[in-house]
Amino acid sequence: MIKRTFLATNLAVIFAVSFASNVYAAAPAKNVIFFLGDGMGPTVVTAARIYQYGERGALKFEQALERTARIKTYSNDAQTTDSAPSMASYMTGVKANNEVISMTAATIASGTNKPSADPTTLVANAVNNCAVGNGAAVPTILELAKANGKAVGAVTTTELTHATPAATYAHICNRNAQFHIAAQLVPNGAGYNTALTKAADLGVDVLMGGGANHFTPYNATTNVKGRSDGRDLLVEMQTPANGGYTVARDRATMLAAPLTTKKFIGLYSATSHLEYELDRVAQTAAGVGLGVTQPSLSEMTVKSIQLLSQNANGYFLMVEGGRIDHALHGTNAKRALVDTIAFDDAIAAAIAEVKKTDPTLANTLIVVTADHDHTMTFNGYGKIGNPILDINRSYATGADSLDVNGVNYTTLVFGNGPNRVNGVRTPLVSATVMADNYMQEAGVRTAAGSETHGGGDVMLFATGAGAQNFKGTMDNTQVFTILRNAFGI
Amino acid sequence: MKIFFERININRLVALLTLTAMSGMVYAGQSAPAIVQGPALGLSIKHYDRVMTAEGVLRESRYEETMLRRPGHVWVARVLPKFAAAEHGGHAHHEHGAESASAAGHNDEHEHKHFNPVVLPRHITLEGGNLKIAFVDRTNKELINIVATEYENVNFDGSWVNAYFLVDPQLAAAMPLSDKPSAVAGARWHEQEKHGVFQRVLWDDKNMIPLEVETGKRDGTILRRVSVKLDPRMGVDAPWKKLQGYAQREYSDFLD
Numbered sequence: 242m243i244k245r246t247f248l249a250t251n252l253a254v255i256f257a258v259s260f261a262s263n264v265y266a267a268a269p270a271k272n273v274i275f276f277l278g279d280g281m282g283p284t285v286v287t288a289a290r291i292y293q294y295g296e297r298g299a300l301k302f303e304q305a306l307e308r309t310a311r312i313k314t315y316s317n318d319a320q321t322t323d324s325a326p327s328m329a330s331y332m333t334g335v336k337a338n339n340e341v342i343s344m345t346a347a348t349i350a351s352g353t354n355k356p357s358a359d360p361t362t363l364v365a366n367a368v369n370n371c372a373v374g375n376g377a378a379v380p381t382i383l384e385l386a387k388a389n390g391k392a393v394g395a396v397t398t399t400e401l402t403h404a405t406p407a408a409t410y411a412h413i414c415n416r417n418a419q420f421h422i423a424a425q426l427v428p429n430g431a432g433y434n435t436a437l438t439k440a441a442d443l444g445v446d447v448l449m450g451g452g453a454n455h456f457t458p459y460n461a462t463t464n465v466k467g468r469s470d471g472r473d474l475l476v477e478m479q480t481p482a483n484g485g486y487t488v489a490r491d492r493a494t495m496l497a498a499p500l501t502t503k504k505f506i507g508l509y510s511a512t513s514h515l516e517y518e519l520d521r522v523a524q525t526a527a528g529v530g531l532g533v534t535q536p537s538l539s540e541m542t543v544k545s546i547q548l549l550s551q552n553a554n555g556y557f558l559m560v561e562g563g564r565i566d567h568a569l570h571g572t573n574a575k576r577a578l579v580d581t582i583a584f585d586d587a588i589a590a591a592i593a594e595v596k597k598t599d600p601t602l603a604n605t606l607i608v609v610t611a612d613h614d615h616t617m618t619f620n621g622y623g624k625i626g627n628p629i630l631d632i633n634r635s636y637a638t639g640a641d642s643l644d645v646n647g648v649n650y651t652t653l654v655f656g657n658g659p660n661r662v663n664g665v666r667t668p669l670v671s672a673t674v675m676a677d678n679y680m681q682e683a684g685v686r687t688a689a690g691s692e693t694h695g696g697g698d699v700m701l702f703a704t705g706a707g708a709q710n711f712k713g714t715m716d717n718t719q720v721f722t723i724l725r726n727a728f729g730i
Numbered sequence: 731m732k733i734f735f736e737r738i739n740i741n742r743l744v745a746l747l748t749l750t751a752m753s754g755m756v757y758a759g760q761s762a763p764a765i766v767q768g769p770a771l772g773l774s775i776k777h778y779d780r781v782m783t784a785e786g787v788l789r790e791s792r793y794e795e796t797m798l799r800r801p802g803h804v805w806v807a808r809v810l811p812k813f814a815a816a817e818h819g820g821h822a823h824h825e826h827g828a829e830s831a832s833a834a835g836h837n838d839e840h841e842h843k844h845f846n847p848v849v850l851p852r853h854i855t856l857e858g859g860n861l862k863i864a865f866v867d868r869t870n871k872e873l874i875n876i877v878a879t880e881y882e883n884v885n886f887d888g889s890w891v892n893a894y895f896l897v898d899p900q901l902a903a904a905m906p907l908s909d910k911p912s913a914v915a916g917a918r919w920h921e922q923e924k925h926g927v928f929q930r931v932l933w934d935d936k937n938m939i940p941l942e943v944e945t946g947k948r949d950g951t952i953l954r955r956v957s958v959k960l961d962p963r964m965g966v967d968a969p970w971k972k973l974q975g976y977a978q979r980e981y982s983d984f985l986d
Contacts, residue, residue: 323986363977365872404986416986465978513982520879567985571883646784659883664789665781678882688846689883690984 270706270727271555271604273386274546274591275331276302277405278584279324280566280577282614282699288574288653289581291629300582301589302609306702310711312720313698314613317346321696324566325350325416327612327717328408332559333379334721341376342404342413342422348376349414356418359469362459367469369421371414378412382724383445383557384436389730392446392552393437394545398538398580399514399563400452401506405612409559410437410445420468423455426506427474428483444484444504447545447558449536451510453490466512478506492536500547509535517564517576518583519677538562538583539590546594555604557728560587569615570690572658572680575630577617592704602705606727609702610720614695616656617681623652630675651681658683658692764891765899766856768938772964773797775896776957782950798964804893805969807851814849845874845984847884853970854886854893861890866973874979883981896958897940902933917941923948 278285290300316326318338326337333343340350354375359367383393395406402411402419411425411434424432428443437444456474459467468474478486489495489507498505509515515535536544542560549556562584568576588609592602599605621633621642633642633652641649648666651674660680673679683692701720703711707727711720775795782788794809850865853873863886865874881888891898908921908930917934926949932942939958946953 358977363871363975365977365979365983466980513980517879567982570985571880573882659885663791664779665783680882688844688848690981691844691846 269604269729270606272391272549272557272595272599273382273606273608273724273728274558274560274595275382275724276560276562276584276588276591276607276609277328277331278562278565278581278609278611279399279405280569280613280615280694281562281581281584281611282617282695282697284617284619285565285569285577285581285611285615286700287619288617288629289578289585292578293582293585296625300585302585302702305589305592306607306609306704306708308703308708308711310701310703311698311714312610312701313714313716315696321694322613323416323694324404324612325408328405329379329381330717331610331612331720331724332381332383332408334718334725335379336718337376337379340416342407342411342416343379343381343409344376344412344414345379350416354414356415356421359459362461362467362469364420364459364466364469366417367420369413369415369418371418375414378434378436380436381409382721382728383409383559384434385725385730386555386557386728387437387439387442387445389728390439390552390554391728392549392554392556394447394549394556394558395445395449395561396447396538396541396545396559397450397561397563399450399561399567400455400510401448401450401508402452402455403450403514403563405561405563406448406450406559410434419452419455420470423468423474424472427477430472430474430477430483444478444486446503446552446556447505447548449495449505449507449509449541449545451508451515452513453508453510454512456508464511475506475508478504491534492540493534495536495544496540498544498548501551502548503551505548507536507541514564514567517568517580519576519579538587542587542591543594546591550598560591562587566615567690569617569655570692572617572655572660572683572692573678574617574653574681575675575677575679578629604706606705606707606724607703608708608711608720608724611699612717614697614699616658616683616692616695617653618656620650620652620654627652628675629653630679631671632669632674654681655683655692656695657685657687659687659689661686765938766890766894767801768799768895768899769936770800771798771937771939772961773799773939774959774961776959778953778955778957780953782952796961796964798969799894800968802856803968803970804854805851806854806893808849810849845981847874850874851969852884852886853973854890855970856890856894861888866969866976867979871976872979873973873976874981874983876981880981895938895940896956897931897933897943899933899938902931902940905929905931914941 314322314327316322316339317336323339325340325342329343330336335346337344337346337348338350341348354371356366356370357368358365387393395409397406402422404416407422411422413422421432424430425434427433454464454466457464457467458471458473459469475488477483479488484504486504486506487498487502495507521535545558549558562580565577565580568580595605622636623633624636624639627634629652632649635642644650646665649669661683701711710723775797777793779791796807798805847865850867853864853866855862863876876884902920905920905922908919910919912918912932916936917932919930919932921930926947928948930944931940934941941958943956
């Protein structure tokens with residue numbers, strides 16, 4: 242009887258809260274791992290599944306994450322978002338304008354607020370021009386976790402200062418001001434984001450990605466895309482008073498880092514992003530393939546979990562499969578699918594690692610989603626078993642599917658992209674369209690690398706503590722609320 | 731066969747040759763060491779395509795490029811109409827007839843970053859065996875460098891020989907000589923045909939450059955022609971010597 246009354250009372254409270262402020266039932270998640278497949282829209286998921294496991298198979302995360310929802314991704318000023326406000330919506334619960342990183346809705350990224358080149362070094366985007374009073378920072382789930390005594394981390398295959406990881410730990414009016422974003426990570430340094438401090442515990446605990454140039458000083462011969470202010474942020478971060486970070490510049494150093502390491506930053510490329518997985522694992526051709534020096538996303542994820550798990554209060558970790566998006570911008574479906582598989586493998590590796598200490602995920606919420614879609618679509622009536630990257634072949638006859646001029650076409654194409662034939666398309670052969678570098682055809686011609694994001698909804702998958710609250714069609718800002726409530730903070 | 735009609739077509743002639751290669755022809759001498767250098771030249775290159783569709787529509791397209799080659803350097807620029815330069819916020823450039831105009835290949839006024847290599851001069855270099863390609867944005871004073879894994883995004887096949895000679899001299903030499911008379915002293919037609927697909931090259935032995943390349947189908951549905959004209963006025967000042975003060979960018983900078 243007492244138990245029934247207690248239950249009834251609690252239900253009443255929960256319902257009251259739900260109706261009053263749309264807050265979801267709290268779940269006791271000690272840890273939250275948020276996986277973000279950049280640009281991993283529904284068609285990408287389907288195509289990656291077929292690519293690796295066939296039509297009747299399933300990705301690992303599809304099997305492991307039983308809760309699903311459909312997510313609306315529009316930003317404050319755009320039907321089709323870019324990665325900055327979409328990730329920020331997940332991290333802050335606020336919809337901002339395109340290109341804005343974790344700031345209020347009124348923040349303006351454009352016009353005079355755009356970063357500019359340094360007049361001396363000529364390094365692009367070196368000068369942050371966000372006007373004073375142009376919006377305000379909105380707390381991120383990473384900062385809130387930190388404030389509640391949890392360990393926090395951000396891992397990506399892009400530059401560490403790229404939009405998605407930046408939206409977890411930085412606030413800025415324009416995503417392109419990456420040198421200023423990097424400075425927000427440096428405890429006690431100019432530009433530091435003090436929301437990353439919890440008492441004597443300074444900074445983000447684990448950071449991994451690419452683009453060391455945003456952290457190291459400009460040099461006219463050896464670091465032409467370096468920092469124009471001359472600062473060496475890595476040296477600053479290594480200083481004990483500034484966090485005493487362990488710095489890794491390659492895979493071996495990362496793997497060798499003791500699991501007692503408290504602060505860790507790994508930057509595995511001198512400039513730009515980490516390699517596409519297809520190229521990372523390639524062992525041939527000089528200049529292609531950095532598998533020896535760059536860790537896989539799975540390796541980075543597991544190491545991060547191991548380091549963050551030292552904190553008895555739990556942790557928040559964001560893991561981005563960031564180059565799925567880049568391959569899609571280039572309408573290179575193969576690299577996008579291979580990177581999606583690497584992302585899937587990282588999720589599976591994370592679950593296996595977490596289950597060593599939390600076998601039923603009673604204390605850990607794992608979320609997998611995308612920030613936006615792309616324009617890749619799935620053509621024709623292809624037969625079961627036809628390779629997803631290949632020419633579409635009829636389920637009825639097995640013959641090539643043909644366009645109105647009698648020319649064959651691939652199953653995967655894009656709504657827009659650089660490979661757009663003006664006039665009569667030319668016949669395709671399997672060897673060409675299945676090759677690593679093939680760029681699928683597009684309906685509307687755009688410049689190189691300028692295939693656009695898609696404005697359609699994306700999927701979200703979840704498992705573990707609090708996962709049951711993800712369901713139906715949700716706004717991306719609601720995801721933040723569920724994460725926060727799952728943490729109980 | 732890989733031909734992107736409206737794209738940059740850096741190695742367009744190679745694509746033309748591929749048309750025949752895909753039809754089953756095999757060239758001799760491909761295992762010989764590649765020739766990497768020939769006479770320094772300034773070139774005007776006209777591209778023409780004609781396709782008759784099954785619906786009875788005749789489609790034609792033309793565009794022009796200028797090319798400068800020197801030991802270790804190839805510089806190619808699309809000839810653009812002046813209005814294109816204005817639309818892109820770029821500036822017209824006239825360098826001894828080398829380029830009639832150039833336009834900004836990306837436009838920062840748009841919130842989404844664009845990089846259109848078609849309209850930017852490209853500088854291909856071979857130094858100590860290292861091949862590099864960069865696109866030159868004069869409006870924004872930027873050099874956009876392309877790493878090997880991103881060549882496909884700018885439609886570059888990574889071949890210095892193809893860039894420097896337009897057609898591999900060894901491939902041209904392997905093609906049978908034609909009876910077709912040449913109006914140019916020192917240049918001879920090579921020709922072959924198989925399965926209704928023909929290929930003709932007017933190869934200038936002295937200058938080591940094709941003056942004409944034609945390929946197409948015997949039934950007249952497809953014709954592609956590239957016409958090359960020597961222009962000795964070009965290249966008095968090597969344009970790659972005027973890139974001091976240019977900022978270094980990468981293709982990946984234009985991905986969001």
